[in-house]
Amino acid sequence: MNLFNIVMGICLLSDPNSCREHRIQFESYESLNECILDAQFYIAQWQAANPGWKLGPWHCEYGEQPDNGKNNG
Numbered sequence: 001m002n003l004f005n006i007v008m009g010i011c012l013l014s015d016p017n018s019c020r021e022h023r024i025q026f027e028s029y030e031s032l033n034e035c036i037l038d039a040q041f042y043i044a045q046w047q048a049a050n051p052g053w054k055l056g057p058w059h060c061e062y063g064e065q066p067d068n069g070k071n072n073g
Contacts, residue, residue, distance in 0.1 A: 001029055002027065002029065003027055003062065003063035004025065004060055006024040006035070006039045006059075007022075007023055007060070008021070008023070008024070009057045010053045010056060011056060012054075019056065022046075024046060039060055043055065
């Protein structure tokens with residue numbers, strides 16, 4: 001299972017100069033390229049829950065994978 005981050009640039013609709021980065025994290029068995037398709041669903045959900053923000057550029061990247069205690073030497 002892969003952990004992905006959807007990294008979005010977002011700006012307040014009421015103040016377009018107030019922008020920041022927001023991340024949505026999810027797990028999938030798919031590849032990073034397929035994250036682009038899956039991300040559209042998560043972004044749509046986020047936009048519906050956050051109508052005061054405007055979405056800017058976004059991309060997918062691999063998230064930090066938990067080591068589940070495997071590196072505790």
